[in-house]
Amino acid sequence: MGVSVLVLGASGSGKSTSLRNFEPDEVGVFDVAGKPLPFRKKLSVAHRPSYGVIMKALKANNKRAYVIDDANYLMAFQNFALASQKGYDKFTTMAVNFEQLLEASNATDEDTVTYYLMHPEFDNDGRMKPKSIGKMLDSQLCIEGMFPIVLVAQRMEDGYRFVTQTDGMTPAKAPMGMFDDVIIDNDLKAVDTAIRDYWGMKPLTDSKEDN
Numbered sequence: 001m002g003v004s005v006l007v008l009g010a011s012g013s014g015k016s017t018s019l020r021n022f023e024p025d026e027v028g029v030f031d032v033a034g035k036p037l038p039f040r041k042k043l044s045v046a047h048r049p050s051y052g053v054i055m056k057a058l059k060a061n062n063k064r065a066y067v068i069d070d071a072n073y074l075m076a077f078q079n080f081a082l083a084s085q086k087g088y089d090k091f092t093t094m095a096v097n098f099e100q101l102l103e104a105s106n107a108t109d110e111d112t113v114t115y116y117l118m119h120p121e122f123d124n125d126g127r128m129k130p131k132s133i134g135k136m137l138d139s140q141l142c143i144e145g146m147f148p149i150v151l152v153a154q155r156m157e158d159g160y161r162f163v164t165q166t167d168g169m170t171p172a173k174a175p176m177g178m179f180d181d182v183i184i185d186n187d188l189k190a191v192d193t194a195i196r197d198y199w200g201m202k203p204l205t206d207s208k209e210d211n
Helices: 051-060 072-081 089-106 136-139 188-199
Strands: 003-008 028-031 046-047 064-070 113-118 120-122 128-130 147-157 159-163 184-185
Touching: 003 089, 003 128, 028 051, 028 072, 046 051, 051 064, 051 089, 072 089, 089 136, 113 188, 184 188
Parallel strands: 003 113, 003 147, 028 046, 028 064, 064 113
Antiparallel strands: 120 128, 147 159, 159 184
């Protein structure tokens, strides 16, 4: 069983920049919104992939780390595609498809981590949650509740950071002792190393074919 991690942050908070230290052969990136990465290093990127493309790659499981960048747009694009469909059924369809994607990432092998980079929105009480499409979807699926690790990306006075524990208004969380501090550098490869060390997962650098 693989590990799914949610990275939640507004546009410009450093979510995509956090991929900068991965090497091209270490991670598969699904660029849902179809925008270039904000650094010069060339990673393995699939632009504007559908649910089917992502799930096929996860099933093949040829890498130990995957990133679904701007994962919210999977729901947004499907919402546009179903715009002519009336009633609530389309929202149930969107919830089911996103839940099945989560199942696919969790069904990868025990040494695989899949990162979902998503934009936030806020409920009536000001609490942060992943942005979705419509109240019907929220009632069908509590997205943040399906992840064992949720990091909140923020731009602070001293640079871009990840927050690893909630202040009561965000869904940030991580297993006890996984990270040394509540606020850490926004280096997703360092996060990946910490996750692997904590749960005894194989490192990115080993060849899967040789193990």
